[in-house]
Every structure is written in C-alpha cells, then in structure tokens.
Amino acid sequence: MATVTLNPTKVPELIFEGYSINPDAFAGKTAAQIAALPGHEGKIHVTIGDFFSVSGDAGATAAETDIVIAGDCSRVKYIGSKMTAGTVIVNGNADMYVGGWMKGGKIHIKGNMDSFCGIQMEGGELLCDGNAGNHVGCAYRGDWRGMKGGTIRVKGNAGNDIGTFMLGGTIIIEKNAFIHVSTHAEGGTVIIKGDVEGRVGGQMVKGEMYVLGKIKFMMPGYKKVDTVEKEVDGVRATFDHYIGDLGERHPKSKGQVVYANLYLKAAA
Amino acid sequence: MASGEIIVKGGFIIDPTRKIDGDVGDVAIRDGKIVDKVSSSAKVIDAKGKIVMAGGVDVHSHVAGPKVNAGRLMRPEDKLLSGFCRSGMAQKNGYRMESGFSIPSVFKTGYDYARMGYAFVMEAAMPPLLAPHTHEEIHDTPIIDEAALPVFANNWFVMEYLQKGEVENTAAYIAWLLKVTKGYGVKVVNPGGTAAWAWGLNCLSLNDPVPYFEITPGEIIKGLMAANEYLGLPHSIHVHQNNLGNPGNYPDTIASLKLAEGIKTRNKFGREQVLHSTHLQFHSYGGEGWKDFCSKAKEVMDYVNRQKNITIDLGCVTLDETTTMTADGPFEHHLHGLNHLKWTNVDVELETAAGVVPYIYDKNVLPNAIQWATGLELALFAKDMNRTFITTDHPNAGPFTRYPRVIKWLMSKKAREATLATMKNTDKVIAATYIHGIDRELTLFEIAQMTRSGPAKCLGLSSVYGGLAPGMSADVGIFDLNYKNMPGDAEKIETAFQRAACFIKSGEVVVKDGEVVSNGHKKTVWVKVKMPENPQVTRDVSQAFHQGTYTVDIRNYPVREYLAPHQSIIDVNVEA
Numbered sequence: 001m002a003t004v005t006l007n008p009t010k011v012p013e014l015i016f017e018g019y020s021i022n023p024d025a026f027a028g029k030t031a032a033q034i035a036a037l038p039g040h041e042g043k044i045h046v047t048i049g050d051f052f053s054v055s056g057d058a059g060a061t062a063a064e065t066d067i068v069i070a071g072d073c074s075r076v077k078y079i080g081s082k083m084t085a086g087t088v089i090v091n092g093n094a095d096m097y098v099g100g101w102m103k104g105g106k107i108h109i110k111g112n113m114d115s116f117c118g119i120q121m122e123g124g125e126l127l128c129d130g131n132a133g134n135h136v137g138c139a140y141r142g143d144w145r146g147m148k149g150g151t152i153r154v155k156g157n158a159g160n161d162i163g164t165f166m167l168g169g170t171i172i173i174e175k176n177a178f179i180h181v182s183t184h185a186e187g188g189t190v191i192i193k194g195d196v197e198g199r200v201g202g203q204m205v206k207g208e209m210y211v212l213g214k215i216k217f218m219m220p221g222y223k224k225v226d227t228v229e230k231e232v233d234g235v236r237a238t239f240d241h242y243i244g245d246l247g248e249r250h251p252k253s254k255g256q257v258v259y260a261n262l263y264l265k266a267a268a
Numbered sequence: 269m270a271s272g273e274i275i276v277k278g279g280f281i282i283d284p285t286r287k288i289d290g291d292v293g294d295v296a297i298r299d300g301k302i303v304d305k306v307s308s309s310a311k312v313i314d315a316k317g318k319i320v321m322a323g324g325v326d327v328h329s330h331v332a333g334p335k336v337n338a339g340r341l342m343r344p345e346d347k348l349l350s351g352f353c354r355s356g357m358a359q360k361n362g363y364r365m366e367s368g369f370s371i372p373s374v375f376k377t378g379y380d381y382a383r384m385g386y387a388f389v390m391e392a393a394m395p396p397l398l399a400p401h402t403h404e405e406i407h408d409t410p411i412i413d414e415a416a417l418p419v420f421a422n423n424w425f426v427m428e429y430l431q432k433g434e435v436e437n438t439a440a441y442i443a444w445l446l447k448v449t450k451g452y453g454v455k456v457v458n459p460g461g462t463a464a465w466a467w468g469l470n471c472l473s474l475n476d477p478v479p480y481f482e483i484t485p486g487e488i489i490k491g492l493m494a495a496n497e498y499l500g501l502p503h504s505i506h507v508h509q510n511n512l513g514n515p516g517n518y519p520d521t522i523a524s525l526k527l528a529e530g531i532k533t534r535n536k537f538g539r540e541q542v543l544h545s546t547h548l549q550f551h552s553y554g555g556e557g558w559k560d561f562c563s564k565a566k567e568v569m570d571y572v573n574r575q576k577n578i579t580i581d582l583g584c585v586t587l588d589e590t591t592t593m594t595a596d597g598p599f600e601h602h603l604h605g606l607n608h609l610k611w612t613n614v615d616v617e618l619e620t621a622a623g624v625v626p627y628i629y630d631k632n633v634l635p636n637a638i639q640w641a642t643g644l645e646l647a648l649f650a651k652d653m654n655r656t657f658i659t660t661d662h663p664n665a666g667p668f669t670r671y672p673r674v675i676k677w678l679m680s681k682k683a684r685e686a687t688l689a690t691m692k693n694t695d696k697v698i699a700a701t702y703i704h705g706i707d708r709e710l711t712l713f714e715i716a717q718m719t720r721s722g723p724a725k726c727l728g729l730s731s732v733y734g735g736l737a738p739g740m741s742a743d744v745g746i747f748d749l750n751y752k753n754m755p756g757d758a759e760k761i762e763t764a765f766q767r768a769a770c771f772i773k774s775g776e777v778v779v780k781d782g783e784v785v786s787n788g789h790k791k792t793v794w795v796k797v798k799m800p801e802n803p804q805v806t807r808d809v810s811q812a813f814h815q816g817t818y819t820v821d822i823r824n825y826p827v828r829e830y831l832a833p834h835q836s837i838i839d840v841n842v843e844a
Contacts, residue, residue: 143345144609249608 001066002059004034006052008071014042015095016051019078021069023062023086023105030057051076062086062105072111080107083124096133099126102150115159121169123150131156134178137171138164147171147188163190166207172233182209185260191233203248204260212237212265221245222262230263239263273298273306274772276744279315280751282712283322284654284721285735289713290751295320297742300775304738313777315746318769321716323387323743324671325733327723328506328546328581329662330593331377332391332405332416334398335622338612339371339591339663342624346370346591363784364410370590370663378410379784380669385745385768388724388733388793391416392506392546392661393457393595395616396423397820399449403792403831411778411788413733413836417455417506418445419595421488422463424618424817425808427481430491439495440802443842444809448826450794450835452727453503454496457595459488461510462621470598472511474523485510489527493542499797499842502537502728504579506544512599513550518564521551522571528578537728537838540577544726547583547661548572549643555700561635562700565645573651579726580650581657584643584674585636586666587687589628594664597621617819618812629666632692634700639665641701644677644684648706653717654725671719672765678710680758709755728838729793742775791836799842 004026020026020037029037035049048054052069059065063085072092073079080088081100093111100116104124115133118126120140132154138161139146146165153172160178163171166188176194183199185207192210198217201209210232222244229238243259250257274297280290296306330336340346347367366376381389394402394416406414420426420442429438442454460478461471467479474486489507496505509524511517528543545551552568555561572580592603597613600623604611612624629636643665650656658675662668676683684703691697698704710718724734732741747764755761767782778786813822 139345140348141344142342143348 001064002057003066003068004031004054004056004058006048006054006067006069008051008069008073009053010051012041012051012075016041016046016076017078018048018073018076019081020048021067021076021078022080022083022088023058023065023067024083026058026065026067027062027086028058028060031055034058059086080105083107093130098128099124099152102126112156118147118150118152118171120145120147121150121152122148123169125150126152128154128156131175132158132173134159135161135164136173137162137166137169144184146185157194162192163188166190176213182207182260193233193235201244201260201262204245205248205250206258206260208261208263210239210263215264219245221247227266228263232263238266240266272775273310274313274742274775274777275306275310276313276315276320276746276772279318279320279746281320281736282716282751283736284713284717285322285730286737288736289711290319295736295744297744297772297775300742302736302738302740302742302744313746313770313772315770317750319712319747319749319751320736321385321745321747322720322735322740323733323745323771323773324381324385324719325723325727325729326381326386326389326659326668327544327657327726328392328659329389329668330392330664331389331662331668332374332409332414333394333402335393335593335595335614335624336371337401337405338614338622339593339624340368340373342610342612343371343591343626363787370588370667372667374405374409378412378788378790382411382771382773382779382784382788383767383782384669384671384765385747385771385779386412387741387743387773388413388415388729390414390452390727393455394418394449394451395595395620395622396445396449396451397616397619397818397825399451399827400831403450403827406792407790407832407834409790411773411784411786411790413791413793415452415793416450417453417503418449418451419455419457419620420445420492421456421459422461422595422620424463424481425812426492427460427463427478427483427488430488431481431483433491435491435494435498437802437805438491439498439842440799440805441809442495443499443797443799444805446795446797450792450827450832452793452795453501454492454505456489456492456505456507457620458508458510458512458599459485461485462595462597465597465621466615472514473520474510474527476510486524486527489524493527493531497531497534497542499799500535500840501795501797502535502539502838502840503726504533504539504541504544506546508546508594508596509551511551512594512596513553513603515553515555515557515561518552518554518568521545521548521568525571525575525578528575531577533577535728538725538730539728541579541655541726542577544579544581545572546581547659547665548580548646549583549585549639549665550661552642552646558635561638563638563642563645563702565642566649566702569646569649572655573649576652576655579655579657579722580646581659581661581723582643582646582674583659583661583665585629585639586660586670586673587629587631587636587640588666588670589626590663590666591624592627592664593622593624595620595622597623599623600625603627618817631687631690634693634696637691637693637697638700640687641697641703644674645702645706647678647710647718648708649702653710653714654722656718657723657726658715658718669766672762675715675765676758676762679712679715679761680755681707681709682755683758712749712751712754742772744772746770789834791834792832793836793838794832795838795840797840797842
C-alpha cells in the first residue's frame with residue numbers, strides 16, 4: 001500500500017472541481033505527476049498542484065493507493081467520485097459530489113460533506129463523521145436510476161432527498177433528516193436513526209425504510225399492516241410496519257403485490 | 269461567404285446524380301458552387317486514396333423546436349456524460365460548448381452533422397404557432413442548412429376544409445401558413461389521431477372517425493396529397509402514419525401507402541413521389557402483441573418496391589438510450605405506460621400536440637432487437653435506393669450521430685451478425701425477423717443514393733444538394749475509406765463516416781481531420797407560394813384570430829425576418 005498526502009495550499013476563488021482526486025486517477029503516478037492532474041475552476045483548466053502540495057507516490061493500482069487530504073476541502077468537489085478501489089480520507093469538510101458514481105473502495109470524511117454525496121453510487125463505502133447536505137445517495141438530476149449498491153453512513157444529520165430513485169445499497173443517517181426519504185425508490189434500504197420531518201417514501205415502489213425516531217408528518221399513502229420486532233444496525237426494537245406508497249404502481253411477484261416497507265419504531 | 273477557389277484532387281468520386289461510381293477525379297469549387305475548372309492558384313485539397321461525396325441530406329430529423337427543447341429541459345441527465353462539455357480546444361478556437369447525447373444542444377447538432385459531412389437537415393415537425401422559436405433554434409445551429417416542415421394533419425382549418433372536400437381552400441391555407449411560418453412543406457403526423465387526443469382518444473386506422481370534425485385519417489391524407497400537388501410544392505406530403513409502434517400495424521401502413529396509387533405528381537423541382545412515408549421501421553410490425561411481435565419489413569417493402577410514386581426513410585433503431593419525441597401525443601402517453609419513465613405532453617391550440625418520453629433500446633430486450641433488425645431489413649429489401657433514405661427519426665429510434673453505425677450495418681453482413689450474436693435472445697430475434705437470411709451488403713454508391721442524391725430529389729432540392737455537378741452548392745465530404753476494398757474492416761466504415769477527413773460546406777472548409785474548424789455560413793430554406801388571393805381563407809384565418817379562437821394576435825403569429833436572417837427562398841408560382 002502507498003499513501004499519497006495532499007496538503008491544501010490555497011483556497012480556490014471559485015470551487016475546485018477535483019474530479020481527478022481518486023485512487024483510480026492517481027494509480028501508478030508519482031507525486032509530481034499527480035500534481036499535474038487536471039481539474040476545473042469555473043471554465044478554467046487548473047491542476048491539483050494549483051491547490052495542494054502532493055507528497056508520496058501512488059501504488060501501482062487503485063487498490064494499492066490510499067489518499068489522505070490533510071485539511072479542509074470545503075471548496076473541493078468530486079472527491080473520490082467514480083473510484084473503484086483504494087481509500088480516500090479527508091481530515092476536514094468536503095464539498096459536493098463526494099463519492100458520486102463510486103463503484104468500490106472506501107471514503108472517510110472526518111468533517112461534514114455537502115450535497116449529492118454518493119449519488120448513483122454502485123458499490124464501496126462512504127463514511128462521514130459530521131453532517132451531510134441534501135441528495136444523499138440519490139439519482140442525478142433528471143435521472144431515474146439512483147444508488148445501486150454500497151453503503152453510505154452519516155454520523156450526523158442529513159438534509160432532504162435521501163435515496164431518491166434508489167435501487168439498492170444502504171444509507172444510514174445516525175441523527176435526523178429533513179424531508180423526502182426514498183422518493184420514487186425501487187429498492188435499497190434507508191435507515192434514519194433520528195427524526196424525520198416528513199414525506200417519507202413518496203411514490204415509492206419497492207424497498208425498505210427504517211425510522212428509529214419520529215416522523216412528524218406521515219405520508220397518506222402508507223397503511224399500517226402489523227407490528228414486528230427487528231434488529232436494525234445494532235439496535236433491537238419493536239416497529240410498526242407500514243406498506244405503501246398505495247398511490248403508486250407496484251409490481252407483482254409470485255402473484256403477490258410487492259409494496260415498499262416502512263418500519264417506524266413503535267411508541268414505548 | 270467563401271469566394272476562394274478550391275480543388276479536391278484525386279479522390280474516388282461517388283456521385284449518383286451523374287452515375288459516377290468510384291472514378292478517380294477532381295472536384296473544383298468557386299464562389300460556394302461546384303464548377304468545371306478552377307485556376308492554378310486554387311487551394312489544393314488532396315483526397316488521394318479517399319472517397320469524395322456530396323454533402324449529406326437528412327430528410328427527417330427532430331433538431332429544433334419546442335418539443336426538442338422540452339426534451340432538453342426534461343433530461344438534464346442526457347448532458348451529464350456527453351463528452352465535450354467544456355472542451356478546452358473548442359474554447360480556445362472560439363467554438364461553442366457542446367452538450368447532450370440524444371438531444372444535443374444546437375451547437376453540438378450543427379457540429380456533429382458537419383463532422384459527418386452533412387450539408388442539409390430537414391426539421392421534421394414544426395408546430396406553426398411555435399415557428400418563431402423553431403427558427404430561432406435553427407438560426408443558432410451552426411454550419412448546416414436547414415428547413416422545417418409545419419404540421420398540418422390535425423389542424424382545425426385543414427380538417428374543416430377537407431371535411432367539405434375543399435382542396436383549393438386547403439391549398440390556399442397551406443400557402444399562407446408556409447409563408448407566415450417560413451416552412452418548407454406539408455408534414456402529416458398521426459392524421460386525426462393527435463386531434464382526437466384532445467378528447468383522450470386516438471385514430472389507429474384510416475377509417476377511425478376524428479371526434480367533432482367528422483373526417484377520417486384516410487380523407488386527411490388524400491386531401492393533403494391533392495392540395496400539395498395542386499400547389500406543386502418542391503416536397504410531397506411527408507407522412508407519419510397512424511398506429512405507429514404497435515404490433516401488427518403493417519396492414520394499416522400499407523393501406524396508407526395505397527392512398528398514393530394513381531396520384532400523379534405535378535411540380536417543377538424534379539420530384540417524382542407524391543407521398544413520403546417516414547420512419548417506416550415503426551410501421552412495419554407483425555404479431556398480435558409483444559409476445560409474437562415480428563418484422564414485416566419484407567411485406568412492406570414488396571409493396572414499396574412496386575409502387576414507384578412513394579419514397580421512404582428507415583427510422584433505424586440504433587440500440588441506444590434515447591429520447592422519443594413526436595407530435596403523436598397519444599403514442600407518447602402509451603409509451604410512458606409501457607416503460608414508466610417521465611412523460612411530457614404539450615397541446616398546441618388548433619394545430620397539434622406533442623409528447624416526450626425517454627426510452628432505452630436494449631439489445632437484450634426482444635422487441636427492441638426485432639425493431640433493430642426491422643429498420644435495417646427495410647433498406648436491404650429495397651430495390652430503388654434513390655427512394656430509400658437513411659434516418660433514425662432522430663432522436664426517436666436513436667440519435668443522428670449513429671448514421672455511420674447504421675451505414676456500417678447496411679454495408680457489412682459481418683457487422684450485422686456480430687451485433688446479432690451479442691444479443692441475449694439471438695435465436696428468437698432470428699426467428700422473428702429476416703435479417704439473418706439476408707446476405708446483401710450495400711455499396712458506397714447505394715449509401716450515397718440513400719444519404720445524398722435520393723433525399724435531395726425527394727425534397728425537390730436536387731439542383732442544389734446531393735450531387736457534385738457544376739452549379740450545385742459546393743458541399744463536399746472526403747471520407748477516409750478505400751473504394752477498392754469495401755466493405756473491408758466494418759469498424760473503419762463507422763469511424764470514417766463519423767468524422768469526415770474533410771468537409772467543405774458552401775465552398776468553405778468547415779471540418780478538417782474530423783474536427784470543426786469554422787462555424788460556417790448556414791442558411792434557412794423555405795418555400796414561398798405565390799397564388800391569387802383566396803378571400804374565403806383570408807376571412808377564416810382572420811376570424812380565428814379576432815374571435816379569440818387563437819390565444820395570440822395575428823400580428824404576433826408570423827416568423828419575423830430577424831428570426832431567420834439567412835434565408836434561401838424557393839419560389840412556387842400557382843396560376844389561377
């Protein structure tokens with residue numbers, strides 16, 4: 001394993017689109033070559049070296065490459081996007097599109113991350129110690145193919161539109177979320193350990209949602225069918241089991257209509 | 269405008285208009301026109317070992333107008349991974365950013381057509397009320413010459429006149445509308461069916477009555493065909509038949525084509541057909557449902573080959589993720605019900621409607637694979653390539669940027685078999701289609717007929733486009749293919765036609781080594797009919813606006829001059 005360390009040297013005037021900051025682009029390159037990798041600031045072509053000092057050469061493959069960003073990336077987008085293997089650690093915040101379209105490997109953001117993290121993700125792990133913005137693990141604007149696999153874990157809060165059009169994989173929000181969870185989803189699992197304001201599972205076709213706190217405003221398209229005991233992400237509890245969204249089309253499997261399932265922790 | 273002299277030297281010339289098939293020779297250019305010879309100071313472009321053809325002519329493509337824009341707005345994801353988003357080179361050289369795949373931006377549309385060596389593109393459906401916007405987009409599409417066909421077959425005026433059998437009034441209305449919309453000809457989309465859609469209905473056969481108007485699709489087609497020939501327009505009626513895209517629709521298709529039997533053309537533009545049937549692939553299906561869905565390309569082409577006064581274009585499925593868009597509103601609703609993807613519907617008062625739905629043609633989905641085969645079979649069964657044109661009904665069956673791939677499939681049995689072999693249901697596709705049993709491989713000459721001389725003639729533009737005879741527009745494409753060794757490596761056919769080695773448009777080099785080097789000088793072509801005033805039509809039109817049937821004032825209806833700054837007008841005189 002080889003570690004490449006990026007030290008922020010300059011705050012971008014606009015936003016640095018760091019689409020080259022991922023183990024796949026770094027693999028097989030020396031520190032100097034990595035510093036020359038392209039990026040954009042607005043319409044202007046820039047390089048990684050314009051904003052970071054680079055130390056350490058990358059491994060031969062993405063899987064053998066670890067990237068450590070030793071500082072704040074509040075104005076750096078696309079960190080770890082499209083990566084297939086290796087690791088990325090950011091010792092601070094990250095801007096939008098962290099781990100977007102990623103297929104494998106691991107990303108750890110020690111601060112907060114902005115919106116569109118893990119969008120259309122297909123595999124791998126994305127861990128955030130702080131809060132996430134909006135559109136966690138959702139589909140790209142206009143697209144109907146959302147997150148397909150992998151895991152996103154946010155230890156803090158998340159904003160709105162979590163798992164929109166989700167097809168697979170798992171999203172765990174350890175604290176609270178705002179509105180629109182699993183909208184239009186056709187698969188996958190979303191676990192919210194805190195409270196949600198509302199619009200949980202709107203137009204959802206298939207998939208699972210767990211809410212361990214409260215839902216302030218329940219969608220009218222959900223119907224309670226039973227109460228079950230389940231273990232979710234290390235927590236054992238009794239849940240009210242709802243199916244829905246009853247206003248949406250639903251496929252049939254073996255003669256049975258398949259609904260989305262919402263498990264809401266039962267009142268004590 | 270290009271004034272310099274150019275000589276394209278030593279290429280294999282392929283020009284069906286003069287029956288030249290691969291002769292080595294030169295093409296001389298002066299003042300934007302092809303000429304017999306040029307002086308010794310002319311700029312020399314070496315075409316040795318490459319083929320030289322006229323600029324391509326696309327008879328049917330949706331590249332400008334409100335529904336194209338609705339598609340662009342509705343599909344931001346179409347732009348996400350579309351390539352030259354912020355191409356540094358384009359910026360440096362002063363070209364515009366390009367984006368989009370199935371619904372490219374206007375700049376990408378112009379550049380991509382030019383890269384493929386196309387000189388003229390027909391926008392296939394312009395809602396008259398929204399013609400100003402269509403012309404603005406056409407003007408913003410660089411390099412290529414364009415024209416647009418206003419849609420007529422669900423227009424209230426047309427249906428009312430034809431219901432009473434008034435062909436002359438219909439003709440006068442067409443003449444007026446072409447003038448105010450700067451339109452080119454008469455487009456017919458799902459005749460009557462789109463009007464019925466306003467009542468939530470459709471017309472699937474030629475005899476289904478159109479609600480309220482008491483007319484049938486068959487009567488609309490016949491009436492518009494008669495009005496078109498009464499006027500003697502450069503192009504014939506351009507028909508998207510009823511019952512598009514449904515299994516078992518081919519008898520309806522043949523019934524529509526039969527309406528042309530016995531009708532004689534009357535025009536001064538060298539056009540021989542009275543009906544152009546567009547994207548025939550979507551209309552050549554057998555079976556009672558999707559389970560026994562099959563190709564009826566042979567049956568349809570047996571009829572087309574016999575009936576000399578019709579032309580067709582293919583509408584080939586290219587097996588891509590694309591965006592369907594048509595003035596056939598009810599069809600788009602039906603499609604949305606099949607694939608559950610997002611749907612837009614637009615109603616254009618008194619005139620037409622439109623719908624947009626994204627669609628993924630997947631080679632592993634049996635009906636899609638059969639559609640792919642059907643489109644190619646139409647061309648392979650065709651006897652007269654001057655009446656059979658390559659299209660993908662862009663973007664409905666695939667983006668126009670796939671024409672080179674379609675050409676590859678048509679020219680190489682090996683390439684067809686290779687695609688067929690990668691399908692999940694190869695055996696079922698073979699059982700439901702003809703393609704596996706067809707050995708025919710089209711020649712470069714036939715491809716030139718299908719993409720150059722044929723469509724130009726069909727549009728009544730054969731004196732300007734589609735050939736390399738002196739006097740014609742100097743649109744010359746050079747492609748890196750060895751005439752002596754065809755089809756050779758099929759992949760090379762696709763690459764060569766995707767990116768012309770050189771393309772000269774109106775006498776100016778616009779593409780070199782597959783890259784755009786100039787924004788060119790585009791023209792908007794339209795048809796101006798001069799005929800005696802028809803008081804009845806003038807009164808009817810004026811009433812429709814003044815009584816508030818239209819929501820706009822008549823003064824705001826026409827396309828103003830500044831929206832189409834580079835016009836090329838074709839005059840048609842109709843005597844009283």
